[in-house]
Amino acid sequence: MYIEQGYKGNIGLWKYWVLPVCFIGFIIFNYISTVNSPVSVEAMLQSMIDKLGSNIVLIILLAPLAVGLFVVWGWVKLVHEQSITSLTTSRRKVDWKRIFFAFILWGSISSGMIGVDYFLNPENYQLNFNLVPFLILSLISIVLIPLQTSFEEYMFRGYMMQGIGLMVKNRWVPLFVTSILFGLMHLGNPEVEKLGFGIMVYYIGTGFFLGIITLMDEGLELALGFHAANNLFTALLVTADWTAFQTNSVLKDVSEPVLGFDVLFPVFIIFPILIFIFSKKYHWSDWRAKLFGEITAVEP
DSSP: GGGGGGGGGOOOHHHHHHHEEEEHHHHHHHHHHHHSSSOOOHHHHHHHHHHHHHHHHHHHHHHHHHHHHHHHHHHHHHHHHOOOOHBSSSSOOOOHHHHHHHHHHHHHHHHHHHHHHHHHHHHEEEOOOHHHHHHHHHHHHHHHHHHHHHHIIIIIIIIIIIHHHHHHHHHHHHHHHHHHHHHHGGSHHHHHHHHHHGHHHHHHHHHHHHHHHHHHBBHHHHHHHHHHHHHHHHHHHHETTTOOOOOOEEEEOOOOOOOHHHHHHHHHHHIHHHHHHHHHTOOOOOOOHHHBOOOOOOOO
């Protein structure tokens, strides 16, 4: 079982507090700073882009989280004396086929939805493609975005999921806690400032989706593939002035954003369909035990 993989390290439950407390403290500091700032997040980002260019700003946004991945790996390896494989999966080795399947599946679906929306509502988009900046964006995105998304998965669905599970000895508490904290991490995003707190339904819902597939599949592979595809294809295909990723993408959404069904659609329709697809492909069973069952101590 995935959470029980944490027993394969030098547990010391106090060690599980250090990284999450530091990271959550950073999130709180960032949120308070943006709330108390006389300038909106959107205006601050636009000012940075005007001075430095969108590609440099993207590096500035992604680099700390990319470095964070190696901090998590180093802490787990050196302090917990746990292998990165056991932090990643309950399988004997990381299943890269699972990662690529989730990446290709969600990349295809998300790209298709953008294409359909562009076809149905062309007035909402303008062509933003410029070859050289786009090629630079592609290089930056392909290198840094998988590191950024992997950091978030290893922190929330990996490190915190295992740590909280070992503390409370069940699965539902780490699922709920990590999903809600994952959503709250996005409070400082310009999307929240623009659309209001209702957008948190999407972020927290995405956290629950990623947590469910991690627990049901007994590993991070599907979550790693999905999350990387979600951010990478978004960065390359479409941007807007009110999003966290303002890039030299192919298209620019110029419509006035409205909080509506498009926020609920992924959480309550698309994500359940993806869970169904994954469950059939990987023969998931015993849902109650995997999502709500108790954690049993095992010998490392």
